[in-house]
Amino acid sequence: MEHNSAIVIAMFGTTVESALKGILNIQDKMTARYPNTPVRFAFTSNIIRKRWQKRAADPEYRQLHPEIPTEVFEVKTVLATIADLQDQGYDSIVLQPTHIVMGEEFLDLGTYVDSLLRMGTIKKKKYKPFYKIALGRPALGMYGTAHPYAEDILAAAKALASDAELARSAQAALVYMGHGNEHFPSAGSYLELAQQMRTLYPDVVTLIGNVEGFPPLSNVINELKRLGVHRVLLKPFMMVAGDHSVNDMAGPEEDSWKSVLEKNGCTVVVAESGLGEIDAFAELFVRNAGEAAADAGISLNA
Known part of the structure; x- marks a missing residue:
């Protein structure tokens, strides 16, 4: 048949x-x-x-x-x-x-x-x-x-070489805003991806925070302060630069990631493009x- x-x-x-x-x-x-x-x-x-x-x-x-x-x-x-x-x-x-x-x-x-x-x-x-x-x-x-999931994470980190180069050109740390989830344990995958990127691109500080669940933006800010980083390239770790990117990440509201990072002493460069691009x-x-x-x-x- x-x-x-x-x-x-x-x-x-x-x-x-x-x-x-x-x-x-x-x-x-x-x-x-x-x-x-x-x-x-x-x-x-x-x-x-x-x-x-x-x-x-x-x-x-x-x-x-x-x-x-x-x-x-x-x-x-x-x-x-x-x-x-x-x-x-x-x-x-x-x-x-x-x-x-x-x-x-x-x-x-x-x-x-x-x-x-x-x-x-x-x-x-x-x-x-x-x-x-x-x-x-x-x-x-x-x-x-x-x-093996680790091979997928490594492949994803390699696929993000252009983001690392973008941050390098901006002389900034690369900060991703992921979606995350409050009910399913996905934080380990995000954190391992960030670690793989720091290994592949050691001259670029790469950190990931999530809108929901762990790790929150506060963890990212604490790490930036610990490392003495004051300039970041902020980019959505989502397939599209949709509503979360326009509003939650880079919007003018006081609680947007861009606003919160600036309140904590960071100069923020925004890259509004999704991973699918x-x-x-x-x-x-x-x-x-x-x-x-x-x-x-x-x-x-x-």
Whole structure:
């Protein structure tokens, strides 16, 4: 029996037009690697999808933003995107998240995959809606015996060489603002990534703090003071430079990271670009999708 494969890139999404560059860059890299395999993306955020649906129904908005692809206006949930592909005859799906770590949203995708694979028919196994579905790893890896997470973290650190160079040129420490999570222990991955970057780029002080969970911004500030650093390059450690970047990181409010750092004696240089805009970082997800397909025995048409 012939099996047809496709790739779905799962993203939280963004409503910030300029931040779409990170999302589209990942899709472009995936399509370039697998030109004969359908590559779709889906947004996991209900709020963001509804915002794009509203914009799609606004002729004036669409006229003002001809640069936004139709696929963004028509973006669907992960399950709806997979269902569309199944309806078109694709029974082997690689679901590649663009998450940084194994947090809540990544684990939710795992439940989707498990549930879809359990779907069957009473009569014959070959009539199951899906032959195989594989879930790719997040950027900083996951637990398991197939792919050591430390290797994923090292690959991510190498992919961020351009950020280290940016900080070096600015004669500043590199301070990342990650999202983090208050309910899932992801801090170790962030801290190990920062350590790997300090090892690879010893002339650049690299620190990571999170909006939620550990380590908080206060830890970053304490470390900057301990090291006597007074100039920082502030950059989002997120796939897109969306709302968190515009407001929480670099906004004019007193509690933005930029404002708090300045109150603590730092000169702050802001780099408002997401990780997805870095070609080498976007390629990590292309690699992870390919390895997930290989592990599951799914053939992707290059």
